[in-house]
Amino acid sequence: GAVVSQHPSWVICKSGTSVKIECRSLDFQATTMFWYRQFPKQSLMLMATSNEGSKATYEQGVEKDKFLINHASLTLSTLTVTSAHPEDSSFYICSARYGTETGELFFGEGSRLTVL
Amino acid sequence: GQNIDQPTEMTATEGAIVQINCTYQTSGFNGLFWYQQHAGEAPTFLSYNVLDGLEEKGRFSSFLSRSKGYSYLLLKELQMKDSASYLCAVMDSNYQLIWGAGTKLIIKP
Numbered sequence: 763g764a765v766v767s768q769h770p771s772w773v774i775c776k777s778g779t780s781v782k783i784e785c786r787s788l789d790f791q792a793t794t795m796f797w798y799r800q801f802p803k804q805s806l807m808l809m810a811t812s813n814e815g816s817k818a819t820y821e822q823g824v825e826k827d828k829f830l831i832n833h834a835s836l837t838l839s840t841l842t843v844t845s846a847h848p849e850d851s852s853f854y855i856c857s858a859r860y861g862t863e864t865g866e867l868f869f870g871e872g873s874r875l876t877v878l
Numbered sequence: 879g880q881n882i883d884q885p886t887e888m889t890a891t892e893g894a895i896v897q898i899n900c901t902y903q904t905s906g907f908n909g910l911f912w913y914q915q916h917a918g919e920a921p922t923f924l925s926y927n928v929l930d931g932l933e934e935k936g937r938f939s940s941f942l943s944r945s946k947g948y949s950y951l952l953l954k955e956l957q958m959k960d961s962a963s964y965l966c967a968v969m970d971s972n973y974q975l976i977w978g979a980g981t982k983l984i985i986k987p
Contacts, residue, residue: 768920796975805965805979806921855920867911867975869920 765789766858768870775846776878782842783873785856791836792858796867797829800853812839846877880904882978884966889984890956898951898964898981906971912940912951913965915980921965924951953983961985 765788775781785795793814798806810831811819818831828850830842839858843850856870883901890896902910909928913921927933927942927949939952951964966978 803982806977808975808977853918866923866926869922872918872920874918 766792766856766868766870768856768873770873771871772874772876774876774878777847778845780842780844781846781875782840783854783856783875785839785841785858785870787837787858787868790858790860792839792860793836795833795839795856795858797831797839797841798855798857800855800872806855809841843875846875848877851875851877880970880976882966882968882976884964884978884981886979887982887984889986890953892956892958892985892987894956895952895954896956896983898953898966898983900949900951900966900978902947902949902966902968902976902978904968904970904976907944908969908971908973910940910942910949911967911969911975912938912949913967914962915965916962924964956985958985958987 767786767788769784773781795812797809799809800806808821809824812831812833814833814836820826828844833839853872853874855872857867859865859867881903911926912924914924915921925940927940930942932941937954942949963980963982965980967975969975
């Protein structure tokens with residue numbers, strides 16, 4: 763199946779710093795990618811939909827200025843957590859849709875962020 | 879509003895069969911997905927149903943009834959590695975995925 767790669771898998775940073783997470787579709791072009799966060803023992807929470815060449819669409823309650831999303835090419839989307847704080851510690855997962863709007867979602871490996 | 883309901887946790891015995899139910903209420907329907915997620919890992923795709931009926935794929939089968947807003951995931955010949963969370967997700971009329979909270983499946987020897 764299609765492959766989505768996410769990097770880094772683990773990151774530990776100090777409070778106040780910014781962290782960038784990359785999501786790449788390795789063997790297909792993804793016009794749309796999705797960013798989720800997941801707290802322990804909870805389900806996925808959609809943060810934003812990243813569209814190639816245009817601004818991301820954020821879900822209600824997600825701060826646009828804090829979670830910067832850039833979808834510079836058909837194979838790469840990045841999520842930058844700016845001025846991270848301990849409450850931003852979470853599991854961040856990206857996904858890309860393969861093919862049509864009803865196509866299968868492939869997930870990256872996830873990035874576990876710990877803010878000290 | 880839109881919501882997906884599935885049991886929080888289930889326990890089953892190795893070698894047995896388990897059925898995980900999912901009921902949904904969404905604005906429109908463009909298919910239902912089941913994903914498996916092991917602890918600390920990203921979800922992996924299991925199945926997609928858009929028409930009524932049963933889809934079988936090896937030890938796993940998924941059933942859909944659109945009129946009842948109901949689906950189930952059936953796991954046969956359970957193995958210890960099947961211990962994971964199983965996520966039900968429905969694609970609504972805007973092609974947005976609505977996620978259930980997941981069912982944690984515990985397999986006992």
